[in-house]
Amino acid sequence: MKCDESEVMLHALIDGELDAGHARDVEAHVAACPGCDEKLTAFRAMHEIMSAAPLKEAAPAHLRNRIEALMATPASSVVSMRQFMQPTRRSFFGGFAVGSALSAAVAASLVLTVFRKDQEQTIADEVVSAHIRSLQAGHLMDVETSDRHTVKPWFNGRVDVAPPVVDLTAESFTLLGGRLDYIDSEPVAAIIYQRRKHLINLFVAQHLGTRRTRTMAASIQGYNCRHWSEDGLDLWAVSDLASDELDEFVQKIASALRQPARAS
Amino acid sequence: MADNAVAEQERMRVFQAAALPHLDDVYTLARYLMRNTHDAEDAVQECYLRALRHFDSYRGPAMKPWLLAILRNVCNAEFARRSKEEIPTDYAQDESLAEEMPMWQEPQTSPEKTMVRQQDAATIKRLVAELPEPFREAIVLREMSNLSYQEIAQVAGVPVGTVMSRLARARAMLRAAWNAAEISTKRPGPAVASGTAS
Numbered sequence: 001m002k003c004d005e006s007e008v009m010l011h012a013l014i015d016g017e018l019d020a021g022h023a024r025d026v027e028a029h030v031a032a033c034p035g036c037d038e039k040l041t042a043f044r045a046m047h048e049i050m051s052a053a054p055l056k057e058a059a060p061a062h063l064r065n066r067i068e069a070l071m072a073t074p075a076s077s078v079v080s081m082r083q084f085m086q087p088t089r090r091s092f093f094g095g096f097a098v099g100s101a102l103s104a105a106v107a108a109s110l111v112l113t114v115f116r117k118d119q120e121q122t123i124a125d126e127v128v129s130a131h132i133r134s135l136q137a138g139h140l141m142d143v144e145t146s147d148r149h150t151v152k153p154w155f156n157g158r159v160d161v162a163p164p165v166v167d168l169t170a171e172s173f174t175l176l177g178g179r180l181d182y183i184d185s186e187p188v189a190a191i192i193y194q195r196r197k198h199l200i201n202l203f204v205a206q207h208l209g210t211r212r213t214r215t216m217a218a219s220i221q222g223y224n225c226r227h228w229s230e231d232g233l234d235l236w237a238v239s240d241l242a243s244d245e246l247d248e249f250v251q252k253i254a255s256a257l258r259q260p261a262r263a264s
Numbered sequence: 265m266a267d268n269a270v271a272e273q274e275r276m277r278v279f280q281a282a283a284l285p286h287l288d289d290v291y292t293l294a295r296y297l298m299r300n301t302h303d304a305e306d307a308v309q310e311c312y313l314r315a316l317r318h319f320d321s322y323r324g325p326a327m328k329p330w331l332l333a334i335l336r337n338v339c340n341a342e343f344a345r346r347s348k349e350e351i352p353t354d355y356a357q358d359e360s361l362a363e364e365m366p367m368w369q370e371p372q373t374s375p376e377k378t379m380v381r382q383q384d385a386a387t388i389k390r391l392v393a394e395l396p397e398p399f400r401e402a403i404v405l406r407e408m409s410n411l412s413y414q415e416i417a418q419v420a421g422v423p424v425g426t427v428m429s430r431l432a433r434a435r436a437m438l439r440a441a442w443n444a445a446e447i448s449t450k451r452p453g454p455a456v457a458s459g460t461a462s
Binding site for chain 1: 276282286289290291301305309312316326327407408410412413429431432435442
């Protein structure tokens with residue numbers, strides 16, 4: 001690998017976007033090249049500082065209120081606020097639909113050859129997609145009940161595990177029901193809980209991702225995601241709940257699993 | 265019709281659950297593209313309006329890049345409309361002035377250690393805001409919105425290879441500006457030169 005190539009690739013290394021083979025190539029070059037080594041160290045430090053610094057802007061409350069008000073208004077009566085945004089709608093959708101679809105295809109083919117996509121990441125993406133899908137009309141539940149004794153038997157013969165269904169009403173997580181979902185082409189039990197207006201999908205299967213003794217936490221597409229293994233099962237919790245509340249949920253489920261009487 | 269109203273309500277609920285968690289990301293990109301709060305807020309609102317109108321045809325998988333792509337198009341359309349009009353900014357009030365006398369040469373008035381992190385964030389934001397497009401956009405999508413290269417490619421409508429080279433350029437420019445900022449303020453700040461990183 002030459003320096004000009006390495007100078008671009010080392011950023012992909014820092015960003016965790018390289019597959020193992022390319023990562024090794026960059027690391028081998030950097031080990032032998034003091035100039036690139038200096039750059040890698042400096043850019044990595046910069047990336048770490050930027051990751052730690054509070055750089056994201058918080059949308060002001062009045063803007064959030066305005067957007068929420070939009071959503072409470074029937075779509076047909078909503079018009080653009082300012083005329084300046086108006087005349088471009090056609091060009092925008094033309095551009096987005098065609099241009100972006102094409103370039104996305106090009107990008108995807110590149111990604112396949114260069115970029116890593118480990119199994120855990122793939123499944124995490126699928127789990128979040130399944131969560132989003134479930135939010136769409138009529139997709140949330142196959143069996144709708146707050147009674148865990150109804151939810152649990154419903155999964156018999158539909159999935160190859162007996163998913164733990166826990167009553168957490170006392171902890172203000174309401175059990176809404178269950179659903180059969182497919183992740184990584186395998187049937188998976190999804191148990192749906194709710195806290196306030198936030199839905200939580202708890203996905204349970206015998207094998208779903210890398211076995212975890214400690215809980216893996218991730219934020220994907222704005223959703224909080226937790227994965228842990230317990231009792232020979234893989235469990236994934238996804239929600240737009242705040243991080244600490246989802247942790248609380250995971251902890252309640254995990255401790256209930258260790259007391260079989262409650263999770264029967 | 266009552267059925268329609270119920271369906272419409274359900275659609276709103278779903279859209280809200282899917283799109284609202286990304287409001288801060290959308291707003292952040294809007295701030296860096298439009299460069300002042302008022303235009304940024306209008307752009308964000310327009311973005312959500314368009315997203316809502318076209319939510320039915322949304323086929324995923326990732327909501328955040330979809331919204332950011334819409335936002336980006338809203339902003340670009342607005343720039344095209346204004347063409348050569350002056351865009352007011354409040355990160356760097358006057359760009360020609362900023363060139364002669366960069367913002368980072370302003371004296372730092374709060375040396376307390378507790379302030380350093382906050383100051384670093386303010387310095388970084390200013391330096392990012394002064395990057396030229398499309399490098400500013402690339403670094404915002406990567407470092408602030410935490411998008412993958414593939415998602416950045418989708419938002420910007422360019423191949424992943426272009427994203428890689430833009431990020432490399434963006435970080436090189438940012439590093440140079442960063443080091444210049446440190447020298448001019450003569451304070452221990454976000455050290456990015458090798459050997460000085462603690």
